Amino acid sequence: MPARQEPTSETTTLERTSGWRKFGRYTLLVVIAFIVLAPVYAVVMQAFKPGYAALNHPRSLLPVDLTTETVRAAWTKGDMATLLKNSLVMSVLVTVGVLVTSLLSAYAFAFLQFPAKRATFALFLATMLVPAEVTILINKQTVDSWGWKNSMTGLTVPLMATALGTFLVRQVFLQVPTELREAAALDGLGHGRFLFEVAAPLSRPTLGALGLLTFLTTWNQYLWPQSIIDDTEHRTLQIGLARLSNADINRLNLVTAGTVIAAFPIVILLIVFQRQLVRGLTAGAVKG
Amino acid sequence: MTPTAPARRRTAPVAALLAAAMALAACGGSDKSVLDKDTPSTTAAPSSAPSSSSPSASSTPTSGSTTESSAAPTSSQASSTSAPTALDSLPDCPIDALAAASSPVQITVWHSLNADLLSGTLAKLTDQYNASQSKVKVKYVNQGSYEDSIKKFFDTDPKQRPDVVQFPEYTVQNTVDNKAAVPVQKCMQAAKFDDSKFLATAKEAYTTGGVQWAMPFNVSTPVLFYNKKFFAQAGLDPEKPPSTLEELRDYSQKIVDAKVATYGIALESGFDSGGGWFLEQWFAKLGIPFVDNGNGRAGRATTASINNPEIAKALGALQSMINDKLASYVGDNSGTGFDNLLAMADAAQPAAMAIATSASIGSVLDIVKGGQFPSFQLDDVGVAAMPGPGKPGSIVGGAAMWMSNSGDPARVAASWDYINYLVQAQQQSEWGAVTGYVPVRTDANEIEPMKGKLADPRYSVAPKSLAELPAGPTSAGPIVGPLREIRLVVAEGMAKIMTGADVNATLADLESRANSLISDYNTRNPG
Numbered sequence: 014m015p016a017r018q019e020p021t022s023e024t025t026t027l028e029r030t031s032g033w034r035k036f037g038r039y040t041l042l043v044v045i046a047f048i049v050l051a052p053v054y055a056v057v058m059q060a061f062k063p064g065y066a067a068l069n070h071p072r073s074l075l076p077v078d079l080t081t082e083t084v085r086a087a088w089t090k091g092d093m094a095t096l097l098k099n100s101l102v103m104s105v106l107v108t109v110g111v112l113v114t115s116l117l118s119a120y121a122f123a124f125l126q127f128p129a130k131r132a133t134f135a136l137f138l139a140t141m142l143v144p145a146e147v148t149i150l151i152n153k154q155t156v157d158s159w160g161w162k163n164s165m166t167g168l169t170v171p172l173m174a175t176a177l178g179t180f181l182v183r184q185v186f187l188q189v190p191t192e193l194r195e196a197a198a199l200d201g202l203g204h205g206r207f208l209f210e211v212a213a214p215l216s217r218p219t220l221g222a223l224g225l226l227t228f229l230t231t232w233n234q235y236l237w238p239q240s241i242i243d244d245t246e247h248r249t250l251q252i253g254l255a256r257l258s259n260a261d262i263n264r265l266n267l268v269t270a271g272t273v274i275a276a277f278p279i280v281i282l283l284i285v286f287q288r289q290l291v292r293g294l295t296a297g298a299v300k301g
Numbered sequence: 302m303t304p305t306a307p308a309r310r311r312t313a314p315v316a317a318l319l320a321a322a323m324a325l326a327a328c329g330g331s332d333k334s335v336l337d338k339d340t341p342s343t344t345a346a347p348s349s350a351p352s353s354s355s356p357s358a359s360s361t362p363t364s365g366s367t368t369e370s371s372a373a374p375t376s377s378q379a380s381s382t383s384a385p386t387a388l389d390s391l392p393d394c395p396i397d398a399l400a401a402a403s404s405p406v407q408i409t410v411w412h413s414l415n416a417d418l419l420s421g422t423l424a425k426l427t428d429q430y431n432a433s434q435s436k437v438k439v440k441y442v443n444q445g446s447y448e449d450s451i452k453k454f455f456d457t458d459p460k461q462r463p464d465v466v467q468f469p470e471y472t473v474q475n476t477v478d479n480k481a482a483v484p485v486q487k488c489m490q491a492a493k494f495d496d497s498k499f500l501a502t503a504k505e506a507y508t509t510g511g512v513q514w515a516m517p518f519n520v521s522t523p524v525l526f527y528n529k530k531f532f533a534q535a536g537l538d539p540e541k542p543p544s545t546l547e548e549l550r551d552y553s554q555k556i557v558d559a560k561v562a563t564y565g566i567a568l569e570s571g572f573d574s575g576g577g578w579f580l581e582q583w584f585a586k587l588g589i590p591f592v593d594n595g596n597g598r599a600g601r602a603t604t605a606s607i608n609n610p611e612i613a614k615a616l617g618a619l620q621s622m623i624n625d626k627l628a629s630y631v632g633d634n635s636g637t638g639f640d641n642l643l644a645m646a647d648a649a650q651p652a653a654m655a656i657a658t659s660a661s662i663g664s665v666l667d668i669v670k671g672g673q674f675p676s677f678q679l680d681d682v683g684v685a686a687m688p689g690p691g692k693p694g695s696i697v698g699g700a701a702m703w704m705s706n707s708g709d710p711a712r713v714a715a716s717w718d719y720i721n722y723l724v725q726a727q728q729q730s731e732w733g734a735v736t737g738y739v740p741v742r743t744d745a746n747e748i749e750p751m752k753g754k755l756a757d758p759r760y761s762v763a764p765k766s767l768a769e770l771p772a773g774p775t776s777a778g779p780i781v782g783p784l785r786e787i788r789l790v791v792a793e794g795m796a797k798i799m800t801g802a803d804v805n806a807t808l809a810d811l812e813s814r815a816n817s818l819i820s821d822y823n824t825r826n827p828g
Binding site: 064065069070090153154157162239240243244245255256258265 | 409411415417440442443444445449453456457458461463643648649673674
């Protein structure tokens with residue numbers, strides 16, 4: 014029954030597709046959406062069940078017996094207010110830090126002339142090839158020796174500069190026409206003002222995407238907080254969630270409820286900044 | 302993402318990038334090998350660990366100042382056949398330093414009591430301690446599972462470690478070899494601590510080279526949980542639970558035949574329960590050493606003897622129960638720790654029995670009392686000794702309080718003061734009564750609230766079981782450097798056996814893997 018193949022099918026656009034084709038395409042999308050959303054649905058269902066009902070399969074997946082009791086228990090038992098606060102402060106500080114360091118270093122690499130600039134940049138980029146897990150031990154020892162263990166300083170400062178940020182912003186800066194730089198110089202703009210009044214505003218979409226990405230990755234950091242924090246006051250969400258896992262054999266869905274609480278701010282953030290994220294990620298995609 | 306620099310500028314940076322990348326990858330490689338090691342990387346391998354090479358028959362660890370050791374109680378060390386270590390060469394316990402300290406000494410305790418009931422009770426005892434005196438201020442921090450805590454402890458610079466840490470019996474040799482601890486025996490001597498009422502098996506579990514290193518605090522042992530209602534419905538005597546594997550099969554058959562429950566027993570393979578710890582219990586019950594050199598107590602163990610025909614027979618019995626649908630296998634239990642217990646309350650496919658640590662008795666009764674499980678009421682819960690091959694009785698699990706070798710006399714003294722408080726009869730009585738852990742001293746059983754609890758047979762099973770095995774190296778459990786790693790490997794093998802792998806082939810494989818873990822450990826830590 015599928016519509017006969019037209020010779021130009023490779024270039025078919027959505028407007029020109031036949032009804033059947035559209036139907037097939039949407040069926041596929043619905044199936045994929047179901048696969049993606051089913052676990053999310055299951056997590057939300059589990060989180061809003063009392064402990065005993067969470068084990069009662071398959072009834073546990075139906076929207077019955079709903080209660081906020083487990084979420085409230087996770088909130089108090091997990092001390093989620095402290096965890097959320099710590100994660101939020103950490104993510105904001107790191108995001109601001111990354112944006113500032115990226116702007117400054119990218120400026121140097123894009124606009125300034127200094128010896129061995131290209132080699133330095135290559136070396137800079139090469140650090141992206143070293144996974145964080147490799148450097149964590151040394152970083153930890155360094156931070157330990159500075160007495161930054163169990164502190165917000167130790168949590169944030171080592172994450173405040175990234176090669177990826179520098180690279181992304183530099184690429185945008187390279188697009189800024191030399192003429193603009195020269196005109197700004199003629200108008201008496203120094204490095205600082207040119208950076209913050211001309212170059213930075215021009216790279217807003219990239220900065221937005223970089224900021225959002227940094228916020229998300231920092232929010233989800235596990236290894237670093239886990240190795241640098243061992244008291245209760247400075248724990249972040251992801252560490253605290255692991256603690257919930259065997260707090261109460263009576264309520265195995267306590268972790269699920271904690272996960273929902275932890276994901277909530279991120280979901281809000283994504284909904285609000287979705288456009289920036291997509292735009293930023295595709296910004297470099299089309300140009301050569 | 303590719304660099305989008307103009308083409309003319311591309312080749313040089315790429316070449317430089319490659320060179321730099323190769324250089325960094327080389328460095329990275331060596332870093333990674335450090336990370337990959339399971340064992341602590343921050344401390345060097347010890348060079349002068351317990352090393353008296355001629356095991357003497359003497360049972361008292363005397364080699365230096367005889368005045369101190371004669372004052373120290375040594376009654377419960379009768380079964381120790383280990384070579385005594387020169388206690389003098391070990392870190393000191395300056396208990397007077399606390400009196401000398403001018404301001405309150407702040408110490409940190411890392412614990413792994415995760416269930417609310419357990420952590421809440423430790424918090425209560427610690428708060429009581431803090432309120433009872435003004436010299437020491439204890440801050441307690443939950444570090445997740447023992448595994449999390451162990452990794453974290455050894456990954457931490459020795460100077461920044463907590464003052465007291467709660468580690469299980471499978472960490473003994475490794476912690477000692479890392480020079481991470483001050484032996485509590487030093488403090489016990491200095492304080493003329495009376496340990497005559499202590500469970501010998503609990504002390505032995507934390508003793509190596511003739512030195513007791515840690516103070517057992519939360520002592521547990523595996524017990525059988527069973528549903529008395531199902532027993533009665535199947536025509537079995539609810540007061541006579543199975544004690545051997547043959548009875549276990551027989552009972553399960555009757556329960557399944559009578560269709561009162563889907564399975565006789567729910568089995569699991571967590572490394573610190575059904576996958577490793579319970580198996581070591583069987584070795585003890587059968588009187589078979591798990592490792593050589595007197596179960597690692599007469600000298601450093603060099604080989605494991607996991608591939609034993611009697612063990613193979615017992616495991617074969619369990620496997621056939623799963624094959625015949627008399628037992629269910631719930632998988633690796635170490636995530637939640639209680640999948641097998643939850644199987645007992647499963648509404649659709651319940652099991653009539655499960656084996657779990659006595660430490661969960663308090664939590665289980667607490668939860669069942671809540672009435673959430675219609676099929677399982679408070680009076681239905683039976684607790685009995687763990688069924689298995691060999692003699693009646695079992696060995697300890699749980700954990701002990703270790704004193705970190707911080708080198709700070711005041712903090713070491715404060716740590717001892719806190720530990721001393723935790724193991725007093727009154728505290729142990731409260732601890733055992735609430736949680737189901739076995740008080741580390743028998744006199745705690747004679748005072749309230751534990752005394753009252755023991756009237757409930759469910760609480761008296763574990764203390765009785767721990768007292769039953771005859772003294773000797775196999776009844777104290779194995780001491781071997783990589784016991785933790787061996788258990789993890791054994792748990793993998795147990796999971797395979799439970800899902801149908803050949804028992805003998807699996808045990809042979811486990812034995813060779815355990816042997817290479819031991820020889821690797823011994824090479825790195827020459828004793």
